[in-house]
Amino acid sequence: MPVLRIDSLGDPRLGDYAHLTDVALKKARGTEHGLYLAESLLVFERALRAGHAPRSVLALGTSTDEAESALAEHGFTDVPIFTGPGELLAELTGYVLHRGLIASMNRPALANPAELIRNARRIVVLENVVDPTNVGAIFRSAGAIGADAILVTPRCSDPFYRRAIRVSMGTVLQVPWTRVGEWPETRELLVAAGFHVAALALTPDAVSLRDFQARLPESLALVLGAEGEGLTAEAIAASDTVVQIPMKHGIDSLNVAAASAVAMWAVSG
Numbered sequence: 548m549p550v551l552r553i554d555s556l557g558d559p560r561l562g563d564y565a566h567l568t569d570v571a572l573k574k575a576r577g578t579e580h581g582l583y584l585a586e587s588l589l590v591f592e593r594a595l596r597a598g599h600a601p602r603s604v605l606a607l608g609t610s611t612d613e614a615e616s617a618l619a620e621h622g623f624t625d626v627p628i629f630t631g632p633g634e635l636l637a638e639l640t641g642y643v644l645h646r647g648l649i650a651s652m653n654r655p656a657l658a659n660p661a662e663l664i665r666n667a668r669r670i671v672v673l674e675n676v677v678d679p680t681n682v683g684a685i686f687r688s689a690g691a692i693g694a695d696a697i698l699v700t701p702r703c704s705d706p707f708y709r710r711a712i713r714v715s716m717g718t719v720l721q722v723p724w725t726r727v728g729e730w731p732e733t734r735e736l737l738v739a740a741g742f743h744v745a746a747l748a749l750t751p752d753a754v755s756l757r758d759f760q761a762r763l764p765e766s767l768a769l770v771l772g773a774e775g776e777g778l779t780a781e782a783i784a785a786s787d788t789v790v791q792i793p794m795k796h797g798i799d800s801l802n803v804a805a806a807s808a809v810a811m812w813a814v815s816g
Contacts, residue, residue: 549625549627549628550611550615550627550628550630551627551628551629551630552629552630552631553629553630553631553635554631554632554635555635556635556638556639558629560603560627560629561605561629561639563575563582563584563602563603563651564584564605564639564640564649564651565639565640566640566641569583569705569707569708569709572584573654573705573707578602578653578654579653579656580653580654580655580656580657581653581654582602582651582652582653582654583652583654583707583708583709583712584649584650584651584652584709584712585601585649585650585652585712585717585720586646586648586649586709586712586713587646587647587648587649587717588610588613588614588617588646588647588648589716589717590712590713590716590717590720591604591614591617591648591650592617593717593718593720593721594650594652594717594720595617595618595620595621595623596621596720597655597720597721598655599652599653599654599655599720600623600652600653601618601623601626601650601651601652601653602626602650602651602652602653603626603627603628603629603650603651604618604626604627604628604629604648604649604650604651605628605629605630605636605639605640605644605648605649605650605651606628606629606630606647606648607630607633607636607644607647607648608630608633608647609647610644610647610648611628611630611648613647613648614628614648614650615628654707657725657726658723658724658725659725660698660725660726660727660736661736661739661740663696663698663723663724663725664695664696664698664736664737664740664742665740666695667695667696667740667766668695668765668766668767669693669694669695669766669767669769669811669814669815670694670695670696670697670698670742670767670768670769671685671689671694671696671697671698671768671769671770671771671807671811672697672698672699672700672727672733672737672744672768672769672770672771673685673697673698673699673700673703673771674700674703674770674771674772674773674778674779674782675700675702675703675772675773675776675779676699676703676704676771676772676773676774676803677702677703677704677773678704678773678774679704679705679708679709679710679711679714680710680711680714680804681704681774681802681803681804682699682703682704682705682706682708682711682714682715682719683706683710683711683712683713683714683715683719684714684715684804684807685697685771685803685804685807686706686711686715686718686719686722686724687714687715687716687718688804688807688808688811689718689722689807689811690715690718690721690722691718692808692811692812692815693811693815694722694769694811695723696722696723696724696725697722697723697724698724698725698726698727698733698768699724699725699726699727700726700727700729700733701726701727701728701729703726706719706724707719729781730779730781730782730784730785731785733785734785737768740766741765741766742764742766742767742768743764743766743767743768743787743788744768744770744785744786744787744788745759745767745768745769745770745786745787745788745789745790745814746770746772746778746782746783746785746786746788746789746790747769747770747771747772747778747789747790747791747792747806747810748772748777748778748782748783748789748790748791749777749791750783750789750791752789753789753790753791754788754789754790754791755790755791755793756790756791756792756793756809756810756813757793757813759788759790759813759814760813760814763814767814769807769810769811769814770782770785770786771803771806771807771810772803773803774802774803790810792806792809792810
């Protein structure tokens with residue numbers, strides 16, 4: 548693969564790294580589904596193992612050799628690797644490449660939800676979780692604890708946003724996910740696939756997670772809502788059971804990322 552040393556920022560192929568927002572990357576011209584950025588060798592390698600195709604790599608120092616090796620291992624022999632002085636790369640991206648490299652990756656097509664959950668037993672549904680940090684942390688917990696798939700609603704933050712990928716340590720590239728529609732459609736999808744829908748919320752009829760854990764359904768969809776606002780009335784109405792995590796010291800809720808880890812661990816058996 549070509550290693551191109553740059554001493555100016557005139558090459559139009561560098562535009563993928565030039566202060567573009569996540570939204571702009573998602574709508575990048577000349578791509579089928581848009582782009583996302585993979586920061587660090589770890590995340591880059593996870594993206595390649597997931598079958599995602601790189602468009603180019605921006606590397607600093609010895610990271611150039613690491614990028615070459617990773618690309619060669621996965622059969623990408625014509626992907627350009629740009630390298631140059633750290634100050635110039637920082638001018639291009641807007642920040643110092645502490646992680647050594649950043650890669651412009653082609654977004655894959657979103658999976659069909661019914662196909663994605665066909666053989667799953669434990670899935671997570673994220674409703675309107677708009678903070679990419681929380682989305683990334685939830686994916687990291689899902690990857691570690693073992694959720695089979697994640698479904699995200701139309702107003703949920705994109706798991707391929709840079710901060711979500713960074714916080715997840717690349718697990719958004721490992722845990723299968725896709726988008727779903729509004730709740731009537733999503734409820735029908737989950738019921739048809741045999742899932743019991745459990746909403747994590749504070750309602751008068753909510754059951755304790757400890758009690759729910761004692762009689763776990765075979766196939767379970769755990770629904771989590773946005774920080775602060777929690778789940779919508781539509782999400783709660785679409786659930787079969789409302790579950791709450793027992794609390795002490797007068798505390799009534801956890802950060803959604805922390806709550807997801809607790810709940811996923813409890814239902815992972």
